[in-house]
Amino acid sequence: MSSSIETKPQAARHASTNGRVAASVIIWVALLFVPFWLPMVGGYTDLASRALIYAIAASGLNLVLGYTGGLSFGHAAYFGLGAYGAGLCLIYIAPSLPLAILAGTVLGGIAGILVGPMAMKRKGIYFAMITIAFGQMFYFIAVRWNGLTGGEDGLTGFSRVPLHIGAQTIPLGADRFYYVVLALFAVVMAVIWQILRSPLGHSFVAVRENTTRLRFLGVAVDKQIWVAFAISTFITALAGALNAMLTGFASPDDLGWQLSGSFVVICVLGGMRSFWGPFLGAIIYIVAQDYLSSITQNWMSFIGLIFVLAVLFFPQGLLGFIKARTRS
Amino acid sequence: MNLLKLDNVGRRFGALQALKGISLSVEKGELRAIIGPNGAGKTTLFNLISGFFPPTDGSITFDGQPIVSVSPNALVKRGIIRTFQITQVFLSLSVYENLRVAVETAMGLQLSPWISRAKRAEVEAKVEELAQITRIAPKMNRIVGEMSHGDQRVVEVGIALSRHPKLLLLDEPTAGMGDEETNHMTDLIRWLNKEQGITILFVEHDMAIVFGIADKITVLDNGTMLAEGTAAEISENPRVQSAYLGNALEENAA
Numbered sequence: 001m002s003s004s005i006e007t008k009p010q011a012a013r014h015a016s017t018n019g020r021v022a023a024s025v026i027i028w029v030a031l032l033f034v035p036f037w038l039p040m041v042g043g044y045t046d047l048a049s050r051a052l053i054y055a056i057a058a059s060g061l062n063l064v065l066g067y068t069g070g071l072s073f074g075h076a077a078y079f080g081l082g083a084y085g086a087g088l089c090l091i092y093i094a095p096s097l098p099l100a101i102l103a104g105t106v107l108g109g110i111a112g113i114l115v116g117p118m119a120m121k122r123k124g125i126y127f128a129m130i131t132i133a134f135g136q137m138f139y140f141i142a143v144r145w146n147g148l149t150g151g152e153d154g155l156t157g158f159s160r161v162p163l164h165i166g167a168q169t170i171p172l173g174a175d176r177f178y179y180v181v182l183a184l185f186a187v188v189m190a191v192i193w194q195i196l197r198s199p200l201g202h203s204f205v206a207v208r209e210n211t212t213r214l215r216f217l218g219v220a221v222d223k224q225i226w227v228a229f230a231i232s233t234f235i236t237a238l239a240g241a242l243n244a245m246l247t248g249f250a251s252p253d254d255l256g257w258q259l260s261g262s263f264v265v266i267c268v269l270g271g272m273r274s275f276w277g278p279f280l281g282a283i284i285y286i287v288a289q290d291y292l293s294s295i296t297q298n299w300m301s302f303i304g305l306i307f308v309l310a311v312l313f314f315p316q317g318l319l320g321f322i323k324a325r326t327r328s
Numbered sequence: 329m330n331l332l333k334l335d336n337v338g339r340r341f342g343a344l345q346a347l348k349g350i351s352l353s354v355e356k357g358e359l360r361a362i363i364g365p366n367g368a369g370k371t372t373l374f375n376l377i378s379g380f381f382p383p384t385d386g387s388i389t390f391d392g393q394p395i396v397s398v399s400p401n402a403l404v405k406r407g408i409i410r411t412f413q414i415t416q417v418f419l420s421l422s423v424y425e426n427l428r429v430a431v432e433t434a435m436g437l438q439l440s441p442w443i444s445r446a447k448r449a450e451v452e453a454k455v456e457e458l459a460q461i462t463r464i465a466p467k468m469n470r471i472v473g474e475m476s477h478g479d480q481r482v483v484e485v486g487i488a489l490s491r492h493p494k495l496l497l498l499d500e501p502t503a504g505m506g507d508e509e510t511n512h513m514t515d516l517i518r519w520l521n522k523e524q525g526i527t528i529l530f531v532e533h534d535m536a537i538v539f540g541i542a543d544k545i546t547v548l549d550n551g552t553m554l555a556e557g558t559a560a561e562i563s564e565n566p567r568v569q570s571a572y573l574g575n576a577l578e579e580n581a582a
Contacts, residue, residue, distance in 0.1 A: 199429075199437035199451075206429045209418035213484075216378065216416070217491060218404030219433045227439065 019326060027276070031182055035175040043287075045174040046246065051286040052178075052185045053242045058266040058278035059192055060235025065264065066272030067196065068228040069208030071128040072119075074135030075263050078108035078233040080255025081138060082240025084149060087250045090158035097161050097172070101184075101241045108237020109230065111138070116229040120222045123211075132257055139255040154251035158244075181242055188235055193275065195231070204228050236263075265303070269310050271317025280319050331356045331495060331527050332377065337386035339372055346372045347551045350386070354495075354529060359521040361538040362531045364548035365571075370531040371413055373548070374497050377529070378410040379403045391494065407494030411501065413531075415480045417487065419473035423464055426472055426483050427455045430490035454490070462486040462516060478509030485516065496520065498530040502537060510534070514541060539563065547571075 030037075034048045057079050064070040085107030086100040093099065119130045142149045149155055160177060163170040172180065195201040203224050206214050211221045244250045253259060262285065270281025288306060292299035314321035330353040337350040347369040354360050362370050376383050377390075379400040388395050395403060418426050431454045437443065443451070459465035462482050467475065472483055481501060488496060501517065502510045518541050520526045532538050538545060539559040547554040547568050555565045562568055 195441050198441045199432040199443055200439055200441045202425070202429045202432055203438040205421065205425075206418055206433075209421060210416055212412070213416040213418065213487065214433070216400055216404065216410060216412075217430060217433055217487065218401045219438055220401060224438060 055282035057239035074131035076259035077135035079240035082237030083244035086241035104241025109234035112233020271319035361542035410497035
C-alpha cells in the first residue's frame with residue numbers, strides 16, 4: 001500500500017525534472033539569439049546586457065538571501081566596488097577588459113570577505129542593518145574621496161576597451177559585449193548550480209532551515225554563512241564590474257542602499273527559492289524600468305506596486321507560483 | 329565504568345536557582361530516564377550536559393575529561409548528541425535531504441563545493457542505513473514539515489545518529505505521539521541502547537515507558553535530585569511517591 005502512495009510523487013518528480021530541463025534549454029537558446037530577436041520586439045541589445053548583469057548580481061545575492069537565509073540588504077556595496085574597481089583599473093593600471101573585470105570582482109569580493117565576519121556576529125534584522133551600514137560606509141567613502149573616485153559625479157574617463165586575444169584586437173560593440181556578459185552569466189549560473197548540488201550548498205540550505213540543529217551537529221554555522229556571503233559578494237562584484245563596462249561609468253548610486261533594495265526586490269519578485277528566480281526577477285525589473293521610465297517619471301511607484309502585488313499574490317515569487325501551478 | 333559524571337552541579341539564572349547539588353553518574357551502555365514534574369530542571373540539566381550553557385557550580389566530566397565550558401561543537405565531536413523538546417529538523421526539506429546534510433556534515437564535507445563519485449556513494453549508503461534503522465525509509469521523499477510530529481521526531485533521531493553518538497540525550501522523545509508512534513520510538517530507543525551500545529539519557533513523562541525500558545531512573549524535583557535507582561526502587565520510594573508519582577497516579581486514575 002505504501003509503495004503505491006510513494007510512486008506518485010516519484011512520477012511527478014520525473015515530469016517536473018523534464019519540464020525543468022526543457023525550460024532551461026528554451027532560456028539558453030533565447031539568450032543566445034537575443035541580438036537577433038530583441039530588436040524585432042522593440043528592445044535593444046544593451047537592455048538585455050543590463051538585464052543579465054542584474055541577473056548576475058541578484059543570483060549572487062540570492063545565494064545568501066534565498067539559500068542561506070541571510071538578510072543581506074547591502075549587496076550594492078559589492079556591486080559598486082566592482083564597478084569602481086574595474087574603472088580604476090582601466091584608468092590607472094592597464095587598458096585591458098579582462099583585467100578590469102577581474103580587478104573589480106576581486107575588490108568587491110575581498111570587501112565581502114572582510115565584512116562577512118563582522119556582519120555574522122548578528123542574526124536576522126541586525127544582520128540586515130549591519131550589511132546596510134557597511135554599504136553606506138562604502139557609499140560615503142566613494143562620495144568623499146573626490147580625487148580618486150570623482151565624488152558625487154561618479155567615476156568617468158574610462159570606456160569599454162577592445163578585447164585583445166593574441167595578436168587580434170576585437171572591438172566590443174553592443175552585440176559583442178552582450179556575448180561577453182552572456183558568457184560570464186553562464187559561468188556564474190554554472191558555478192551556482194554546482195554549489196547548490198554539493199555538500200557546501202546543502203549546508204547553506206540547512207543554515208537557512210535551522211541553525212540550532214546544525215550547531216548541535218557540530219557544524220560551525222558562522223563559517224558557512226561567511227563562505228556563502230563571500231562567494232555571493234564575488235558574484236555581485238562581477239556584475240558591478242560588467243555594469244561599469246556597459247555604461248562607461250561608476251556612480252556612487254551603484255553602492256547605495258536603493259540599489260541594494262532593488263536587488264532584494266528582484267530576488268523576491270522572481271522567487272528566492274528558485275534557481276532561475278533572480279534571473280526572471282531581473283528581466284521583469286529591467287524591462288519594467290525601461291518601459292515605464294519612457295512613459296512616466298514616476299516609474300518607481302509602478303515598480304513598487306508590482307512588488308506589492310507580487311508579494312501579496314505570489315509570496316514564493318513568480319517562479320515559485322508557476323512551479324506550484326504546474327505541479328498541481 | 330562511568331561515561332558521564334556530574335559532581336554537585338548547579339545552575340542559577342539571576343535569582344532563580346534552576347538546579348542545585350546534582351551529582352549523578354551514568355555508566356557506559358546505560359539507558360537512563362530523567363523524570364520529574366514540570367519545572368523540575370530536566371531540560372536545564374540537558375542544556376548543561378550538551379553545552380547549551382555552562383553550570384554556575386560543580387563539574388561535569390565525560391569519558392574522563394572535564395567538559396564544563398566546552399562548546400557544543402566540540403562536545404558533538406566528543407560524542408554527545410541531543411534532540412530537543414521542540415523538534416529541531418530542517419522543515420522545508422525532504423526526509424532524504426535532512427539525512428543527507430546530516431551525513432555530509434558528519435563526514436566533514438560542509439565546505440566541499442563538489443563531491444567525488446565514491447564519496448557520493450558513501451553518503452547515499454549512510455543515508456539509506458539511517459533511514460532503515462529508524463524505519464523512515466518508506467517516507468524518504470516526504471517534506472518533513474508536512475509530516476506528523478512523531479515522524480519528525482524520528483527524523484531528528486536519524487539526524488542525531490549520523491554522528492555515531494556515545495551519549496544520546498533525548499528530550500521527551502515521545503511527547504505528543506500516538507500509540508503506534510510511541511511504540512516505534514520506544515523500540516528504537518531500546519534497540520539503539522541494547523544493539524548499538526549507545527548510552528542514552530532521556531527525559532520522559534510517560535511512566536509506562538520509563539518503567540518499561542529504563543535501566544535506572546533519576547527523579548528531579550524543584551531543581552534538586554529527589555531519588556535515583558532502578559524502576560523497582562523508584563516506585564517504592566516514599567519521597568518520590570508523595571512528591572511526584574502519587575500525583576501522577578492520581579491524575580491517571582481521575
